[in-house]
Amino acid sequence: MAFNQIQFQHGMSIPEFLQSFGAEAVKQSRWPDGFRCPRCDSANHCVLGEDARRLFQCYGCRHQTSLIAGSLMEHTKLPLTTWFLAVYLISQAKTGLSALALKRHLGVS
Numbered sequence: 001m002a003f004n005q006i007q008f009q010h011g012m013s014i015p016e017f018l019q020s021f022g023a024e025a026v027k028q029s030r031w032p033d034g035f036r037c038p039r040c041d042s043a044n045h046c047v048l049g050e051d052a053r054r055l056f057q058c059y060g061c062r063h064q065t066s067l068i069a070g071s072l073m074e075h076t077k078l079p080l081t082t083w084f085l086a087v088y089l090i091s092q093a094k095t096g097l098s099a100l101a102l103k104r105h106l107g108v109s
Contacts, residue, residue, distance in 0.1 A: 014088065021084040023054075026067050038070075039063040082106055 012020070019025075035045050037058035044059040055064045068074050073083060089105055090097050103109060 012088070014085070017088045018081060018085070021088075022081060023067065026080060030067060037061065037063055038065055078108065082108065 034043060035056055036043055037045065037060065040058060040061045040063070042058050042060040045056050046059065048055040048057055048064070053066075055066050057064045068076070068080065073080060076083065086102060086106055089102060
């Protein structure tokens, strides 16, 4: 039987995954050269709010935006880390993962 590289690839631990796909990773992916206002392209800004609901406000035009504004996750009420953890758990389950088991692991309904 042929050697299947996908089957024997090294997986990530949960802490490694959360470090790679946390809020800072999303910020680095969205603004690789630092924050830029989507309206006026200014780099001067302040941060409003705390971790999960942070808003970035431009000093130039006072436009407010978030990490997930304009994305698929824009209107979600769950933190991004919960969504990323769900993707991780589904992708790492060898025999599949039921919705009920996923609900139990994430603590959501």
